[in-house]
Amino acid sequence: MPHRNPTQTDLLPPAPDGRVRVMLTLPFAGPLDYLLPQHLAEARPGDIVTVPLGRRTETGVIWDAAPNLPPEFRPPPPKEVPTSRLKPVAARLDLPPLPAQLRQFVDWVAAYTLSPPGMVLAMALRANALAALPKPSTGYSPAPTLPADLRLTPARQKVLDIAGNNPPLPAAELARRAGVGAAVIRGLAQAGALRAVEITPPPPFATPDPAHCPPTLGGNQAEVATELRTRVDEDSFSITLLEGVTGSGKTEIYMEAIAACLEAGRQALVLLPEIALSAQWTGRFARRFGAEPALWHSDLGARLRRVTWRSVADGTARVVVGARSALFLPFSQLGLIIVDEEHETAFKQEDGVTYHARDMAVVRARMSKAPIVLVSATPSLESLANVGAGRYRHLKLNARHGNATMPVVQTLDMRADPPERGLFLSPVLTGAINEAVGRGEQAMLFLNRRGYAPLTLCRTCGHRMQCPNCTAWLVEHRARHILTCHHCGYDEPIPQTCPKCADADSLTPIGPGVERITEEARATFPDARILVMASDTLSGPAATAAAVERIARREVDLVIGTQIVAKGWHFPHLTLVGIVDADLGLGGGDLRASERTVQLLHQVAGRAGRAEAPGRVLLQSYVPDHPVMQALVSGDFGSFMEQEAEQRRPGFWPPYGRLAALIVSAETPDAAELTARALGQNAPRLDGVQVLGPAPAPLAILRGRHRHRLLLRARRNIAVQPIMREWLSRVKPERGARIDVDIDPVSF
Ligand code: ADP
Ligand code: ZN
DSSP states (O other): OOOOOGGGTTSOOOOTTOEEEEEESSSOSSOEEEEOOGGGTTOOTTOEEEEEETTEEEEEEEEOSSOOOOGGGOOOOOOOOOGGGOOBOOEEOSSOOOOHHHHHHHHHHHHHHTOOHHHHHHHHTOHHHHSOOOOOOEEEEEOSSOOTTOOOOHHHHHHHHHHHTSSOBOHHHHHHHHTOOHHHHHHHHHTTSEEEEEOOOOOSSOOOOTTSSOOOOOTTHHHHHHHHHHHHHHTSOEEEEEEEOTTSSHHHHHHHHHHHHHHTTOEEEEEOSOGGGHHHHHHHHHHHHSSOOEEEOTTOOHHHHHHHHHHHHHTOOOEEEESGGGGGSOOSSEEEEEEETTTOGGGEEOSSSOEEHHHHHHHHHHHTTOEEEEEESSOOHHHHHHHHTTSSEEEEEOSOSTTOOOOEEEEEETTTSOOOTTOOSOHHHHHHHHHHHHTTOEEEEEOSOOSSBSEEEETTTOOBOBOSSSSSBOEEEGGGTEEEOTTTOOEEEOOSBOTTTOOBTOEEEESOOHHHHHHHHHHHOTTSOEEEEOTTTSOSHHHHHHHHHHHHTTOOSEEEESGGGGSSOOOTTEEEEEESOTTGGGOSOOTTHHHHHHHHHHHHHTTSOOSSSOOEEEEEESOTTSHHHHHHHHOOHHHHHHHHHHHHTTTTOTTSEEEEEEEEEESSHHHHHHHHHHHHHTOOOOTTEEEEEEEEEEEEEETTEEEEEEEEEEETTSOHHHHHHHHHHTOOOOTTEEEEEEESOSOO
16 A cells, blocks of 8 residues: 655655654653664655664654754754664554654644653554554355366355355355354365455445535524635635534534535544544434544544544545544544534543643644634633634524524522422422423433532541542442542442441431432432433443433433533433532632533533423522523623633733643652642742742642642743743652643643
C-alpha cells in the first residue's frame, strides 16, 4: 500500500549523515537522535520505526528537524550527541506515516500543557492501533469442473453443496456447517474439488451519503445551516459558536455542515463529551446518511481500534465520532470539527496529559486549516467571551423545532414547602408527579449524586464515616451493603456499631443519593414503573441505550437519574422534570460553580416536553432567589452570563486572564508541604502575574497523597508556559513528592 501522503512532500529529507530524531512514546523531554541505516535511507518524518533503547526495542516516530512552534512555547534545544555515539534505527513498520499536521499538533499540545511530548504521542499511537492487521483469510469454493475421478461420499457431497451455495467460507466454518471433520475439507482440496480463494473483507466503513435523507428545515434553521455550509466550503480555519436551546435542532443543523464536508470529499470529526451518547448519535447519523460513522473511544476493542486507525489514516473513514482522544487520530483530509456540548467539563482530561479537548480541537482545526463548530445550549463563558472579542462567529437557533415550546420552569421554595420529616420530595413535587403519571405521561427526578446517602453520622458521638485515603466522606450504597469513596474507590461493609464510640445502631444516613430517592419514590408512588439511571447501575453504553429505549417505548413512568440523564437524550413522552436538590452544585467556593450549575440543570430541564406535550420543570431549592435559579426560571442565560463575566473580569479570572495550577502531592505531609513552600518562595515576581497559595488543594488528601495547590494568574496577553517552565526549573521536589501542572484548570 503506498503510504505517502501529500503533506509530506515539503518536508526536509534526513540530515546528510543520516541523523534523524525519533520521538518515543516515553516521558522524555523530546525526541532522541538515531542514525538511518543505508537500507532505510528513504525513511521520512512521520514514518513509524523501531529503535534500540538500552536493551529494549521501542516504537517511535521519525520526528521533524525542529518543532514548528511559536518561540514562547519552544522547549529548550536538546544536547547534541556526536554521530559516532548514535545507534541505528532498527526497522521501519509497514504502517501509514503519522501526518505532518498530527506531529505538529503533538508538539503543540505538549508545549502548551507542559507535558512530555512522548506522552502526547502515546495518545496518537495507542500501542494496539499499530499491531499488524490479521492476514487476509482463505475460503473455499467448488472447482468449476469436478475432477472426473472424484470419489463422492455423502459427506463430500454435502460440503460441495454448501460451498456451492455460499460465498467462499473458511475451512473450519465449512466443516462446521456440513457437520464433517476438517479432514474431509482437506481431502476435497487435495483432490482439486475445492479451490482456495482469498476472502476480501468488505471495506470497514461504508461511505455516508450526504443526500440520503436530508431534513426539511424550519424557522431560522435553513439560514443557520447555509452559514455553516459556507464555512465548510471556504475550506479554511474559522470558529463558529452554534447556540440554541435544547430541541432547537443544533444536531440536525451541524449534520448539514457534515454533509457539506462529505460533498467536498473531506473528513469530519465530531467530539462528544460522553461516550454513552454515541449509540443514540450513531443511530441518528445512520438515518441521515445511510451509513454508520466510525466510533473512537478508549473502550474500543483492539481489532476495531486497528481497523479504525488505519481507515482514518487512509481516508476511508469519512466521519469519526468519539471522545476527546479522537483528536489524536491521523486524519489525512480533515475538513470539519464539531464539538458538541462544548461547555461540558468532561472535555477536560485530568489524568496523564492534562488538556482540554475543546481548546485543543480549536488548535487542531487551525493546523488543518479547517472550520470548527462549538455547539451548546448554554455556551461556556470562554466561548461567549471569544464571541464578544470577535474571535468566534456566533450563530443562534432561536426556538425549539416545530411546535415544541420550552418547558415552564418553577422553583419550589423548600423553606416554605418542606417535605415531611425524613423525606426529600416536597408535596408540590409529588403531586405534580402523580398528575403527570395519571395522565399517562412520564416524569423524571434528577439528583446528581450516586448511592444512598453522602454522609453517615453517629448520632451518639458525632463521628463521621470518612475515607482512610481521602479527605472525603464515605457514601453509603445500600443495595451493595457498603460505604465507598467516590474518589479512590475504597469500600467497606456498612458497620453495625460506630467505630469511634462503639454505640450500636447509632449510625444514621444523612442526606439523599438517588438510591434513597428511589426508595422514597417507591413508597410514594407504589404503582409507578420506576427506572433508575445512574452510572453505577448501567453497566455501559449498551445498557444505557437499552434504558433510553425502554423510556421511549413507554415501559417506564418515572425515571430517577444522576447526571447521565442530563445528556442530549430524546424522551418524547416525558413532560415533568423534578430537580431534587437544585442547590447541590453551588457550594464549595469554586468560582465556576454557578456557571456549571446553570449548564447542568438547563440540560436536565431540556429533557422535558416536545411538540406533542409541553414540559414543566420544578426546582427544589432553599435559595430560590439565587441568580442561578432566576436564570433557569427566566431562561435568560445571556444576562446571567453577563453577570458572571462581571464577577470575573475585575480580578482577571478566566476567561479574562490566564490561569495555571501546580498540584504538589506526596505520601507524607512534610514532603508535600516543603515542596509547596519551596514553590511559594520561588514564585515568579512579574508584572501582570500573581501567585495564589500554596494552600491545601480542594481534595487535601487523595488516594493517600497529601496535596497542596498554587495558582498562577496572569493577564491575558502573557503566555504562562515559559513562566511556569522557568519556575519549575528552580524547585526540586522533595523525595517522594510530585508536581503536576494543570494549564487552564476547570475549577478555581
Ligand atoms: P438539539 O441538538 O438542539 O437539542 P436536535 O437537533 O436534537 O436539537 O433536535 C430536536 C428534535 O427535533 C430531534 O428529534 C430532531 O430530529 C427534531 N428536529 C429538529 N429539526 C428538525 C427538522 N428540521 N426536521 C425534522 N426534525 C427536526
Ligand atoms: Zn478515598
